[in-house]
Amino acid sequence: MEKDLTELQTLIEAHFESRKKDEEELINITQWIENRRGERAEQHRTRTEREKERQNKLAEEKARKEEEEAKRKADDDAKKKKVLTSFQCTGFMQRTDKRGGPKKQTEREKKKTILSERRKELNVENLSADKLRETVNKLWKSMRQLEAEKFELQYRYMCQKYEITILRNRVSDHQKNTKGSRSKRGLRK
Known part of the structure; x- marks a missing residue:
């Protein structure tokens, strides 16, 4: 009986020791989990800060590029106007x-x-409505005339292009025929 009792006590002590170890491991694991959560939260916070900084930099860069583009366009327009005024004067x-x-x-x-x-x-500042209509009609007529001339020139261009291709074809056919007759003459001799 005593033997069983001592064996039972050793088993109980072994059980409590293993349970104590398990509880210590559980406490260590929970502490590790809490530490890991804190690290991840810190990483997430720094990552979001970096992303915000990157987005701000991109927005600033975009605004700067747009501003430079607008300045460049304004400079180009000013140069064009200057060139056009020099052509007019x-x-x-x-x-x-x-x-x-x-x-x-x-x-x-x-x-x-x-x-x-x-x-x-065109000085349209001091013109009345009737005069404006007259100038608009004159401009419209001149534009119609220019469009008609453009159409006629395009048509003439197409006709000439067609004639050129026909003439080229005739020349190439003629050259083929003369080459063929020369080779036939050489075979007869």
């Missing part, structure tokens, strides 16, 4: 004299000079 011969004689012009420059010579300033 001076004639072609005056500009070539200043440069030291006529120089070759690019197609763009030619177009600009032609347009500046054709373009007339």
Whole structure:
């Protein structure tokens, strides 16, 4: 009996010791979980702060780029206006004299000079309604005339292009025929 009693006591002590160890492990695990939660919360907070900073930087960069783009466009517009006013104020011969004689012009420059010579300033500030209607009708008629000329030129261009392709085909056919007749002549001799 005593033997059973001592064995039972050792089992009870072993059980309480293992339970004590389990409780200590449980306490350690809960502390680790709490620490980990705190670390994750801190990481999440720093991550959100970094994201906010990044978004702010991107917004500032975008605003800066838009501002630079607006400044660049304003500068380009100012340069264009300056060039156009210089085209309007001076004639072609005056500009070539200043440069030291006529120089070759690019197609763009030619177009600009032609347009500046054709373009007339409209002073519509002091005109009455009837005069405005007259000027609008004149502009409309001139625009219709220009559109008609444009259509005629396009039609003539298409006809000429068609004729050129026909002539090219005839030339190539003629060359093929002459090559074939030459080779046949060489075989007969």
